[in-house]
Amino acid sequence: MNKHTDIDDLFATTRHTEPYIDNAGFSTKVLARLPQRAELSFWKETLITLAFTALGCTLAYLFFPSEQLTLLVPSKVVISPMTLLTITGLISLACASAYWVDKTNRL
Amino acid sequence: MHRTDQDLIKAVVKEDSHTAFAELVKRYQSPLRYSLRQLTGWNEALADDLAQETFIKAHRALAGYKGKAKFSSWLYRIAYNEMVSHFRVARNRELTGHINDFDSVTDDLCETGGDASVDSANQNLHRDLAKAMQSLSDNQRMALHLHLHRECTQQEISDIMSIPLGTVKTLITRGKSRLQELLIEWNTAAKT
Numbered sequence: 268m269n270k271h272t273d274i275d276d277l278f279a280t281t282r283h284t285e286p287y288i289d290n291a292g293f294s295t296k297v298l299a300r301l302p303q304r305a306e307l308s309f310w311k312e313t314l315i316t317l318a319f320t321a322l323g324c325t326l327a328y329l330f331f332p333s334e335q336l337t338l339l340v341p342s343k344v345v346i347s348p349m350t351l352l353t354i355t356g357l358i359s360l361a362c363a364s365a366y367w368v369d370k371t372n373r374l
Numbered sequence: 375m376h377r378t379d380q381d382l383i384k385a386v387v388k389e390d391s392h393t394a395f396a397e398l399v400k401r402y403q404s405p406l407r408y409s410l411r412q413l414t415g416w417n418e419a420l421a422d423d424l425a426q427e428t429f430i431k432a433h434r435a436l437a438g439y440k441g442k443a444k445f446s447s448w449l450y451r452i453a454y455n456e457m458v459s460h461f462r463v464a465r466n467r468e469l470t471g472h473i474n475d476f477d478s479v480t481d482d483l484c485e486t487g488g489d490a491s492v493d494s495a496n497q498n499l500h501r502d503l504a505k506a507m508q509s510l511s512d513n514q515r516m517a518l519h520l521h522l523h524r525e526c527t528q529q530e531i532s533d534i535m536s537i538p539l540g541t542v543k544t545l546i547t548r549g550k551s552r553l554q555e556l557l558i559e560w561n562t563a564a565k566t
Contacts, residue, residue, distance in 0.1 A: 273554075274522070274550050274553050274554050274557065275522065277499075277503065277553075277557070278503075278522035278523055280496075280499065281499060281500055281503055281523060282522075282523055282525070284496040284499070284500070285405075285408055285500075285523075286408065286496075286497075286500065287404050288403070288404040288407045288408055288411075289404075290400055290403055290404075293399070293403050293407070293422065293425070293426075294396050294399040294400050294403060296426060297396075297399050297426055297429045297430065298392055298395070298396055298399070300426065300430050301392060301395070301430065301433055
């Protein structure tokens with residue numbers, strides 16, 4: 268600094284040699300402290316969901332071969348007592364397992 | 375495509391665009407952090423904290439920015455208030471240890487234009503000036519820095535610091551003569 272004898276001269280030198288201070292994550296830190304963007308209101312969110320659901324349904328109705336699909340659905344189902352018993356047994360077992368898992372906090 | 379400050383501000387206010395605000399921060403972070411380093415005796419950590427606070431407050435108040443003053447002036451106004459309020463609290467707590475840490479001064483200085491060959495004489499100059507400025511009052515320091523380094527007009531300084539024009543003139547005159555005295559003292563000491 269001693270080579271400068273005048274304040275204006277000194278400031279002119281610092282002005283011309285002002286260093287660029289690297290961002291180095293500074294702006295990231297600032298952004299992290301900004302308040303989060305306001306969430307959509309309940310009604311807006313509901314409206315958007317419904318609108319896109321309706322759009323999806325319309326597209327599916329227009330392009331999906333629904334007639335061919337209905338042909339695949341069986342018109343008559345024959346079930347024996349033994350099969351019915353097995354199915355109900357399996358359902359009971361699944362329910363009991365779910366109840367046990369819930370009560371013992373296994374998940 | 376280059377977006378003007380006004381475009382970015384509009385995007386922040388109307389769309390709450392964080393990307394636009396990030397662009398503003400990137401645009402102004404270096405000069406603001408440099409100024410705050412000059413005003414805090416080159417205390418990098420404190421200067422960066424104050425700069426962060428400044429940007430956060432600017433984001434909060436951006437809707438109220440009418441564009442009458444330059445965005446940089448508006449930002450400096452917030453920074454000045456932050457600095458004054460910090461030093462007031464520090465003085466009240468008698469914790470004014472903001473002049474001490476000069477050892478890490480040169481660590482992350484980069485020359486303008488990204489030249490890797492950093493001129494250490496210039497680095498010392500910036501540090502020494504920041505140190506010398508500590509002998510001035512907060513107001514004198516700010517007025518002198520804005521006037522001589524940022525080349526703001528006295529009216530702009532008056533607006534930034536919310537003080538009358540006459541006071542700005544006095545602050546600059548007294549600050550300059552105080553710094554001039556210091557400079558003469560250093561020159562004399564260097565010669566002997």
